[in-house]
Amino acid sequence: MDTEKIGITTNYITLGQFLKLAxxxxxxxxxxxxLADYEVFINDEQDQRRGRKLYPGDQINIPDVGLFEVCAEEAM
Structure with a gap:
């Protein structure tokens, strides 16, 4: 499965904001x-907190949905 890169222009993004952006x-x-229906793994650890801060380099795996990586906008 290919990793989809999601660029952010801020230092971090919350999981809830990330799900909308992606x-x-x-x-x-x-x-x-x-989040109640799907398991979300951030850097191979399950986390369902929509306020969880995601930083460039973090990998988000949502089984049956996709694999994503947070990137700084300049790096894209």
Whole structure:
């Protein structure tokens, strides 16, 4: 499975914001429901906190959805 790179222009992004930016969910209101139904692994550790801070270099694996990596916008 190919890793999709998601660029951010800030120091970090929350998991909820990331899910919207990566087009995994359509709106912020859907984040809580999505996290209740799907396992999310950040750097190979399961984490369902929508406020979890993600930094460039973090890898997000959502089984049956995709594999993503947070990148600094300049690095893209």
């Amino acid at each position: 087009n995994v969910v359509e709106s912020g209101g859907m984040v809580k429901l999505f």
